[in-house]
Amino acid sequence: MATVASPLAATPDGVSLPDFASETYKDAYSRINAIVIEGEQEAHDNYIAIGTLIPDQAEDLARLARMELKHMKGFTACANNLGVTADMPFARDFFAPLRNNFQQALSEGKVVTCLLIQAILIEAFAISAYHIYIPVADPFARKITEGVVKDEYTHLNYGQEWLKANLETIREEFEQANRDNLPLVRTMLEQVAADAAVLQMDKEDLMADFLGSYQDALLEIGFSNREIAKLAAAALVG
Ligand code: PL3
Ligand code: FE2
Ligand code: FE2
Numbered sequence: 001m002a003t004v005a006s007p008l009a010a011t012p013d014g015v016s017l018p019d020f021a022s023e024t025y026k027d028a029y030s031r032i033n034a035i036v037i038e039g040e041q042e043a044h045d046n047y048i049a050i051g052t053l054i055p056d057q058a059e060d061l062a063r064l065a066r067m068e069l070k071h072m073k074g075f076t077a078c079a080n081n082l083g084v085t086a087d088m089p090f091a092r093d094f095f096a097p098l099r100n101n102f103q104q105a106l107s108e109g110k111v112v113t114c115l116l117i118q119a120i121l122i123e124a125f126a127i128s129a130y131h132i133y134i135p136v137a138d139p140f141a142r143k144i145t146e147g148v149v150k151d152e153y154t155h156l157n158y159g160q161e162w163l164k165a166n167l168e169t170i171r172e173e174f175e176q177a178n179r180d181n182l183p184l185v186r187t188m189l190e191q192v193a194a195d196a197a198v199l200q201m202d203k204e205d206l207m208a209d210f211l212g213s214y215q216d217a218l219l220e221i222g223f224s225n226r227e228i229a230k231l232a233a234a235a236l237v238g
Contacts (some may be wrong), residue, residue: 018200020082020138029197030087033079035192038091039126040072041156046102048117053111057162064155071148078141078188094191096123097184105177112163112170113177119159120217121185127152128209136200156213158221167222175231182234185210
């Protein structure tokens with residue numbers, strides 16, 4: 001039986017992909033892509049900064065930082081490939097609250113807070129976003145994002161291991177940092193939701209994937225289920 005040819009490509013499970021050349025898509029992509037580029041750049045800067053707080057780890061952290069610059073270049077290529085100009089001022093504003101909290105913690109020498117913000121929250125946020133993006137990405141960006149997401153697990157793992165090794169001394173600072181920053185991540189998810197929807201990324205899928213990664217990280221660090229439930233509740237009350 002003859003069928004009408006669809007102008008849109010299809011994912012392996014037959015769901016149609018967005019029209020990557022449409023103005024609507026490119027407009028949303030100019031903000032989402034900028035967020036990712038800014039996030040990767042700040043992640044680089046944050047790992048270098050954390051290295052000044054734990055000098056014996058500075059070399060490992062510099063290695064993670066270099067990976068972030070590679071990610072940034074990859075996502076810059078994704079925008080070029082689609083003919084999109086990233087809206088960097090928008091992205092800098094988007095990260096401002098989290099960046100300010102990181103800078104404050106850095107100036108007070110608070111390693112636990114810095115690691116929670118960068119190596120746990122931001123990495124879990126990135127991993128969830130990249131997971132949800134991969135099936136609906138253009139082929140060029142999909143390949144790049146698949147490579148990046150593997151590295152982000154290395155980064156999340158780094159944070160987990162350090163916090164796990166210091167669990168008995170970090171609880172109080174960790175709880176406070178979670179209370180101060182988890183609500184910001186929730187707000188950030190809400191702020192990207194409309195643009196993400198244009199990219200066919202669902203807000204509840206993003207939220208669910210993020211909470212799943214965050215919960216796994218907390219378990220890995222060694223928090224009990226009861227502690228984890230309490231930490232996650234901060235997203236509701238914040
Ligand atoms: C640290 O390694 C990375 C920090 C980046 C933060 C990313 C936030 C993601 C926002 C949602 C968009 C995902 C789609 C990707 C499109 C290029
Ligand atoms: Fe990254
Ligand atoms: Fe990372």
